[in-house]
Amino acid sequence: MVGHRASLAGAMYRACQAKHPNITFHFGHTLTAITSFSPPTCTITPRNDSSAPITLTPALILAADGIKSVARTTMLAALDHTAGIQDTRQAAYRIMLTRAQCAHDAELLSYFDADAVTRWIGESRHIIAYPVSGKQIYNLSTVQPDTHFAAATNATYTTKGSKETMMGVFADFAPVVRRMLDLVPEGEVCEWKLRVHEPLPTWVHGQMALVGDACHPTLPHLAQGAAQAIEDGAVLGVVLSLCPDASPESIEKTLRVYESVRKERAETLVDIAAASGRELHLGEGKAKKERDEAFARLKAGEGKVPDRWADADVQKKIYGFDCMKVAEEEFERLFGEAKVARERMEVG
Incomplete structure (x- = not known):
């Protein structure tokens, strides 16, 4: 069974309420400033009212504030x-x-009941879909050429879409796809611009660490965007539990361990996702012909899958890696190396 991310977030929130009642949640607030990384000081501002901003001075900041x-x-x-x-x-x-x-x-109901992920592929477009929430919801994620954000500023990432336009984008897809899209109510079509950023030199500064899309936004061609953010959280949970004390130096070194375990792996999967998208969205030409022939051979039970998301080696790289085990086993060594690196930086 596949759960929806909203269900996961709700379950985590309820667990925090039950097991850690001292946690304070500031819903409806946005991080608007970090004025110091050591000691960490940040400001959060209410989004929808005129209440005063709140200044926080935590022991550390885990910034999961997205691609912007x-x-x-x-x-x-x-x-x-x-x-x-x-x-x-x-x-x-x-x-x-x-x-x-x-x-x-x-x-349509047969897609809800199938224990399968379905992908429809066309020139420069594809749709991936699967049931979630106990097969009560069918989730579809499309990718298509960006034609509605061309004149938009970098601050714009979403726009209200037209159902007619959406239907036109996928007019040559299978009839079952068009019937699914036609069920979307008019006025509820929303389109997201897909953006990434260049790899960062570091995810950590002082007692602050970036998490999720803030440091490794990922195109949706590998189904790893939210998954890699969850790995970030899992590794942070392990390393912070092993942090020897609450001193600023120990916290920073511990965050460096998190970065050492996560950064290269996440950035590798970001690159694989981008490459997968390029291969899926081929137009006419030799490369597309070879890809389609590979799909045909696969359907006949021969050859290697040309979709990296479904490739056995890629799946092993994604799902065969125990990030929490690695973090626990490597903590002492990486913590020591972080200490040496810091001392050399200070001396040099």
């Missing part, structure tokens, strides 16, 4: 470094259909 990360921008400025936004020229529709919406169509 204030923490990343502030850190890079402090380090006199840049990592520009990269325009992928791709956009996505995200669609969730309920079982009730599809109750009239037996073929």
Whole structure:
């Protein structure tokens, strides 16, 4: 069974409430400033009212503030470094259909009941879809050329879409796809611009660490965007539990261990996801012909899958890696190396 990310977030919140009642949640607030990385000092501001901003002085900051990360921008400025936004020229529709919406169509319901992920591929476009939430919701994620954000500023990442336009983008796809898309209510079409940024020189500065899209935004061609953020959180949970004390130096070294375990792996998967998208979205030509022939051989039970997301070696790289085990086993060594590196930096 595949759960929806909202269900996961809700379960984590309820667990925190039950097991850690001293945690304070500031919902409806946005990180607007980091004024110091050591000691960490940040400001969060209410989004929807005129309440005063709140200044926090925590022991550490874990900044999971997304691709438009204030923490990343502030850190890079402090380090006199840049990592520009990269325009992928791709956009996505995200669609969730309920079982009730599809109750009239037996073929659509068969997709809810299948223990399978389905991908439809066309020139410069694809759709990946699968059931979630106990097979009560069918989740569809599309990728198509970006035609609606071309004149937009870098601050714009979403736009209200037109159902007619969405139907036109996928007009040559299978009839079952068009029936699914036609169930989306008018006025509820939302399109996301897909952007990434250049690899960062570091994810850690002082007692602050970047998490998730703030440091490794990933195109959706490998189904690893949220998954890699979860790995970040899992590794942080392990290393912080092993941190020997709450001193600023120990916290920073511990965050360096997190970076050592996660950075290279996450950036490798970011690159594989981008390469997968290029291969899936081929237009006419020799490369497309070879890819389609490979799919045909695979359907006949021969050859290697040309879709990296379904490739056995790639899946082993993704799912055969126990990030928590590695973090636990390597903590002492990496913590020691972080200490040596810090001492050399201070002496040099």
